[in-house]
Amino acid sequence: MPERDPAEYRPRPESSTSWAVAAVVAAAVAAGAAWWFWWRLAQAPAPVVAPPPDAAASAPMAEASGPQHPIAAQADAGPLPPLAESDAWVAKALGELLGAERVGRFLLTDGFVRRAVATVDNLPRAQAPARLWPVQPAPQRFLVEGPPGAQAIAPANAARYQAFVAFAEAVPPDAAVALYARLYPLFQAAYEELGYPGKYFNDRLVAVLDHLLAAPAPQGPLAVQLTQVRGEVPSTRPWVRYEFADPQLEALSSGQKMLVRMGPDNARRLKAVLAELRRRVVTGEVARRPAE
Template sequence: MSEQQSNRGWIIGLAVIAIIAIAAYFILSADKAPEPAPPVAVEEPEQAEEPAPDLEPAPAEPEPAPAEPAPEPERELPPLNDSDETFRGDLLSLAPDGALGRWLVSDELLRKWVAAVNAASSGQMMAKNRPYNSPRGELAVDEEGATGMVLSEENYRRYDTPVRLFAAMDTDTAIDLYQFWYPRLREAFGELGMRDKKFHNVLLKAIDQALAASDVDEPIQLVRPSVYYKFADPKLERLPGVHKLMIRMGPDNAARVKEKLKELKAELEQITPES
């Protein structure tokens, strides 16, 4: 065999070995599952630390301020000739549940109050055109043997209700209403021809008349020379009408009226309405 043929045979042998090796690789590889590639370590990104929960409670949101109520429209003072309904309504508001209704007249009420105050300032009681209704029933009298008639305590009870309502009246409300109505009170007073006097001063004088009424010892003797009863004591009979009224309502009622009048007077003296 030549040298060329010997080299060619070696080369062919290497080729066959290579083919067998390659074939064996593929055969063996087909029988086994491929081994997984070694895991690649993946570094997880560092997570930012969460802040610790705030243990302090979150501040509460401020509550909205309550809406201010709309201001009430200013009251208009009605003309004197059209004042009856409004003036009477204001007087009724001074006692609960319209309890003063049975005691107040309905017509010319403001003018009649002004006239009554003017009369009371000199101690007199109006016999007609009063702004109020007198207690119902006749004067209560007790017979007292040979001495004659005396004023009964039953008569005092006739005044219990109006006195109680007067004593319970809210003084501040009464003063506010007085100031509101003063221009019409002054106007009605001017109709009486009192050009040189001020109604406010006349009202204070009327209060002083009631406060000046003296306490009287009981029993109070009466006589009846005609239709009406009179005080048997001439000194009592000569007293001003306002003082006689305070006697007829009884000492307890008179004391309650005086207490309220003092309270009203103290407030009235703090204001100075226009003339």
């Protein structure tokens, strides 16, 4: 397959006119399948965004002196292909972990490592462009109820995500994190290629997990409204333009908004998966022994 230009994955200035929610921790595979069901708000291609240095939405990254959360190399691990030639190798490894049918259904293996790294890096930001997701877009449309001007997320919307939350819960965490450790040199290479020389992707992953776990869990109906779009051409897909009516919720990052939108029960279950994943990638508990 053609080699992708690394510039596609490099941070660029933020766009304030559109944003999309992508998934979390595809890089660690354990939560990778969960990306598939996250709500898309923007259909047009959007740039990878980079916040200003003092942006509160950006999770902290490690200093260049060394990794805060090092990943231990697996014993007797063979050589990996170069990042630019890794797609087939990674797809095979994902297939062995998740099954070829699930990989084909949920994931985009073309440029998977670069996509996963860019998506994880963008989750604490205002935008996580859909064109860089490592997963297939979710089916069906976002559901709201109520008359115009007084709409809220429909309770039935949560049902769209339940099967995929269950799938994320069923991914074997030990084997998944062991595979992440095995592939880690590729993730690190993609992270440096993205524009972070001297930084460490696993530190960024841990910071992003902490950011997602800190997402609020509001109860009750969540009011939404259509984003105002000025222009003479009417929108033929208005359901992709909903935003929270509550300014505090609307100010959340793309990743935290995803957790809020999927409903409190789905968010609670997915946070449990992410918390267990964080424990493993922080301690290197699984990374120090080969996958079974």
